[in-house]
Amino acid sequence: MSVETSKISFGKSGLFNKKIFNELGSFTGLLIIGLVFSITTDNFFTMNNLLTVALQTAYICLLAIAETYVIITSGIDLSVGSILAVSGVICGKLLLAGFGIPLSMLVAILVGGLCGAINGLAISKMGIAPFIATLGMMSIGRGVANVITDSLPISGLPEDFFFIGGGMVLESIPVPVIIMLVVAILFAFILNRTAFGKYVFALGSNEDAARLSGVNIGMTTIGVYAVSGLLSGLVGVMLAARLVSAQAQAGLGYELDAIAASIIGGVSPMGGAGTILGTIIGAFIMGVLRNGLNLLNVNAFWQQIAIGVVIIVAVYIDKLRRK
Amino acid sequence: MKKVLSIMLAVFMVSVLLVGCGKSDTAKTADSQSADAGAKKKIAIIVKGTENVFYQSVKAGADVAAKETGVEYYFTGSSAGETDINGQVSLVENAISQKVSGIIIAASDAKALVPVTEKAIAAGIPVIVIDSGLQTDKYTSFLTTDNVAAAGAAGESLAKMLNGKGKVAIVNFVAGAQGAIEREKGFKDAMAKYPGIEVLQTQYYNNDKQKALSLTQDILTANPDLDAIFACNEPGTVGVGRALKEKNNRKIIEIGFDSSDDIIPLIKDGYLKGTIVQMPYNMGYLGVKAMVDKLNGKEVVKNQDTGFTFVTPENMESPESQKALYPLGKNN
């Protein structure tokens, strides 16, 4: 959660090692929540359940990584849930048309990236505020998904497709978790070790200074939203795979979970600060909380209250730490 | 260059918008051999979500009835889904301002939709309620599956499968919806007759299949001794079924509600041991018929049960089950 010192650390070895110390705050929170559930329920701390939690959280993690990039530039992307649906149904349609799983997935994910790039264009070239531009895309995307499907679920997809969304490697490790880890490492690397990543932080920290330092603001903005779109597209494909059925209504409201996960994970809503590791911890705090409360058979309404409280408390603790 | 880009972008967005609007759900009846020479009667059918196969069957029934009676109708629902109550209220308001001849509605919320439907009735537009109840008595007619009876029948069948003993979970679609309350009640009432059966606290998945799936995983983890799960509508039945399929778990008895292309394979593969199939076709068909009767000044029955079929892996090949599973024909 340490926005204070964690941004752009240049640890000598590995991507995460230096940051682990900085993320200690939120990680401790996660451990405490885990400990409480381990004591209060019989089944929380079992390999089987932990893998289930990882699987359930992988999707939100991926969206939260997308949101992390966007929020670091001091933007916001409300359209991830809708772009996800567009990619999901496009993938479904292509599969039904017999294009094969790899090609269908690739096209669907690229369409997601394109939707994101359009967000970026609207923001950087038309000067529309990110909140408004992505709000528009949120509606457009949902509409496009409904138009494509005539608002019917796309079923009858090949069962092999399931592997991407819920398959297991080595008997017990869910494929989405592996995808999530690979994506997290890749995007942490991009954020911390590439010129593009530096530009993302510079843009969020001080757009004017970045422009006057020769940062291509337009391309960076478009790039960030395209990243967000690509990851949303990936999640859309994975969710469709999990059900072996694509829905125009998939991912409704997921943008809020993704934003919440990033913020809990210490990404500054003002921009300029945040880490991928923090975001993943943030997503797991929400995932573990949901899972644990389900295991405790807690009333669904109390769960909503609990999650809301955790969001506010997490951000407040982060604020205190920074003082 | 920037300008050109911006213009292209604007054009793109507008065209997306136009494409989106161009394809609306208005269905016009081709043959207009209507008896009355006056203006053609137009009915608004407002459902919870147009995506659901269920409401597509309503539409199929409405299509046939409209053709038979020569009325026009349009079919709409909130694009934000069943939980978007305000969206549905605006759809009703739109219908009123368009001065439709009648409104057929499947209400997203039993209370929240009352004022606006009463406003329609006050404006002289008769309202027929289908599928989900509405807490007013000013409507012309209410056509629905008797949810309590259907869920009760499902419960009885489950009790038989369990031999009157076991632990049962209920996953429901959204808290507070009339249909959700009734199905849960019917099912619980049936369970209550068997002291050997323990029913867990109801959990909600907000009509999200992924959430139903995750929820099922958590319930199975929390209750290794669980025997059965009852899912209260289509997304839930699919989500629970997929969760069982992921774990290749055929021991848990899933009882579902509704049918769809995603549900039928779950029955075939033996994960879903029985599902209540409503007759949404009847709701659409009988609903439009009743509306036309009302508009023609005829007497209309206040409450009509549209019936259900309980489809199991064993009986799914029977003609009756087939008709229930494929109301739109098998290739549709």
Add this chain to the structure above:
Amino acid sequence: MNELVKMEGIYKTFPGVKALTNVSFDIRSGEVHAMLGENGAGKSTLMKVLTGVYSCDSGKIHFKGQEVNIHQPKDAQKLGISIIHQEFSLFPHLSVAENIFIGREPRNQILKFVIMEKELKTKTKELLETVHLDIDPDTLVKDLSVAQQQMVEIARVLSMNSEVIVMDEPTAALTEREVKELFRVINQLKKRGVGIVYISHRLEELKHIADRVTVMRDGHYIKTVDYDESCLGDLIAAMVGRSLDDKFPVHHNVAAGKVILEVDRLVSKGVLNIQNFKLCEGEIVGIYGLVGAGRTEFARALFGADKSEIGGIKIHGEKVIIKNPRDAIRHGIGYLTEDRKRDGLALGLSVEDNIILANLMNVCKFGIVDRNKSKNLSNQYVADLKIKTPNLKQRAKFLSGGNQQKIIIAKWLCRQAKVLIFDEPTRGIDIGAKIEVYELMNKLVVAGVGVIMISSELPEILGMSDRILVMHDGRFTGEVNKKDATQEKLLHYAVQ
């Protein structure tokens, strides 16, 4: 003159820093008491203790002879002690009247929630007259100039019947003319018996207003003297341990080299009208003018930050096209902006990231940052420019103004800029750092860089430039060589 405030034996410690050690200070009615000291000397901290922003660890504060406890800004306000901050605390979208009386609006006697608009306006008008500000009370503050905003701020503290007013760097953003106006108001306040604490880096201002001067250094009280022009050298020595002669390092005249930059026509309607401009290798061209003369606009247009009509730009005799800052940087131009915090530095990012920001492409292989290269380069500049930072990861916002300025210089050195535009390079930084910046500029010109220096401070312009261009109303109105330059000459061109 009676004593209004007496502070005795004030101690204040922040984690790891002794900010104030046994400091004493007093303010008399009807005087301007100037405070001198480099940044970090403890002036602002002492004033924050006085105005209740901080509580002191130990020490006594007397107000009109009585011991008082000031724990929060409200306490100070009640006593009539006010502060006008460097960054104004006005609400840009509210009117002048609302700003002055916010929270204390005249209310209707019966309906307490109703504001008496008429009374509000008359009262505001009276106050504005005392500060010689002839504007409509309904004007929104955002539409005022910086100087006018400052007058509104003063009117606001006057409306609270303040007897002690602390002014922290009040002239930092004002033109010479506006400064004069401010001094007139200050002298009037003096006559009314108000005690004024005046914190400034501009020593030359003191002769117009100061009665007494207190010098602080490193959190310690050094001395208080009655102001006398002859003691200026002593005061500076007390502040920095250096004498006045060191203020401008000897500017070795580099034989002006080849023309490095040539601009033919730079026009922006209603803002700029430059016919031509030349800069040679190893030359410092000073650009002087009053605020609003178009100096920063010239720099921004040249750098491609703002749109303008350009006849032609040649660098080393070759024609180049500059449409945005990226083009400018590619052709070797660097720009140190007037406002470091607004558009100079990414304050939230580390020292290292700021230094390499403009040069990332040369520190990257296939888009991936070469961390060793980045680190070595940054370390080199931190050492060369004596940037005081605990490490490269320190966020820029935690460094002092002088060190922040050096980071920006490092950014452009790292990029190996051939033409550097310094816009108000020493604004808000202390004397020690100022001298270092001047020395750096000298080093740069020796190395063949061409420097354009925009400044409002005449001594700086006169001390540093080889050639001085004066701007007025978007045009160059005069060109003066170093040896012919006098303050009077420059001012003459600046106001014509």
